Amino acid sequence: MTLNPLLPIMYEPIVRTALLEDLGRAGDITADAIVPADQQAALVLRARQPGVVAGLDIARCAFQFASPAITLRAERPDGSVVAPGEIIATIEGPARGLLTGERTALNFLCHLSGVATATASLVSAAKGTKAQIVCTRKTTPGLRALEKYAVRAGGGGNHRFGLDDAILIKDNHIALAGDISTAVQRAKAHAGHLVKIEVEVDTLAQLEQVLAIGVDAVLLDNMSNEELRQAVAMTGGRAITEASGRITAATAKAIAATGVDLISAGWITHSSAALDIGLDYLDLKRQAA
Missing domain, CATH: 3.90.1170.20 (Quinolinate phosphoribosyl transferase, N-terminal domain)
Structure with a gap:
């Protein structure tokens, strides 16, 4: 790279x-x-x-x-x-x-x-798998561009640089919208043709709902490795799969082996x-x- x-x-x-x-x-x-x-x-x-x-x-x-x-x-x-x-x-x-x-x-x-x-x-932990390591918006205020550059220097990739990069629907968005379907439909109506939509899900049942509607990416938050494997199989390439939640160098290898496309970690910028x-x-x- x-x-x-x-x-x-x-x-x-x-x-x-x-x-x-x-x-x-x-x-x-x-x-x-x-x-x-x-x-x-x-x-x-x-x-x-x-x-x-x-x-x-x-x-x-x-x-x-x-x-x-x-x-x-x-x-x-x-x-x-x-x-x-x-x-x-x-x-x-x-x-x-x-x-x-x-x-x-x-x-x-x-x-x-x-x-x-x-x-x-x-x-290094994810080497030999297709998973790419990416950062998050959990950066030191004022240093985001520099810290995201440092992530690239370490062989990783960048997630969103800001709120205007893409639509990422998280649990609080869903709660305020009322349900996943409403949140996604509103996002699709608002997004431009170049804006991607990602939805955070905590369960396989939520993932099934999101896949039925259709989005660009799914954020699989704090799932077990077995759940991640099932989520990858359920998605079947219809969306990018991203694993997140307390991921360390000790756990990244097993998570990468589940077949997810991305592994995101906030600590590499905010707590390294x-x-x-x-x-x-x-x-x-x-x-x-």
């Missing part, structure tokens, strides 16, 4: 806001006090644990907002699997800017690499652990010697 980079306009405002939050009202008074304005330095981003890299362009943006003269050379680009101690990128430029941009750059890089790593764990990445100083004089 080709990993297309995000356009700068999609992340520059987010990075700018984060860096401004760190700079406060007086800027980096520590770096300004200690480091001469003309001092140059080189640093390396180094993995401290195994994982998948995501967010190097965002990290570069943070450093270059601190000083446009900073350069970042990726040694292990986004989507790369890295081992502890492996150098991910080399960064050179004005020392003050490197120190000023360090925390903002690492906050983004470690978080997004954590999302990519979590995604990759599910992708940050990947530990350090920024280490390079002594250029010692290296030259």
Whole structure:
């Protein structure tokens, strides 16, 4: 799968806001006090644990907002699997800017690499089946485009980006409409010809109702593996099947084996652990010697 980079306009405002939050009202008074304005330095981003890299362009943006003269050379680009101690990128430029941009750059890089790593764990578990791992709208407010990019870097796919992507009828929609049939019929009357409709079902009886009406996809929520197998057989290719509900790397393999098309997991974006990445100083004089 080709990993297309995000356009700068999609992340520059987010990075700018984060860096401004760190700079406060007086800027980096520590770096300004200690480091001469003309001092140059080189640093390396180094993995401290195994994982998948995501967010190097965002990290570069943070450093270059601190000083446009900073350069970042990726040694292990986004989507790369890295081992502890492996150098991910080399960064050179004005020392003050490197120190000023360090925390903002690492906050983004470690978080997004954590999302990519979590995604990759599910992708690995589902390997050998047709199931694709996808994320949800359970994202950090303001970071959705970045986190969904990180999911792609980890080998996963994206579910809806927002409420306007597609119609997803969930339990509360059905409750307010009165029943599944009414909810779906209203959705079909409202949707444009390019808008897909998916319905969340909790039971095989609900699935039977939805299939009789006809929709594009069914979200099989918190079903047992046996129920998922029956649901796939009942659907018979008439709709895309998506399994969801407390799915982990330990359970994903068995769920994927049921034959579902998609496995969606919210935790890969909202609860993944940050990947530990350090920024280490390079002594250029010692290296030259």
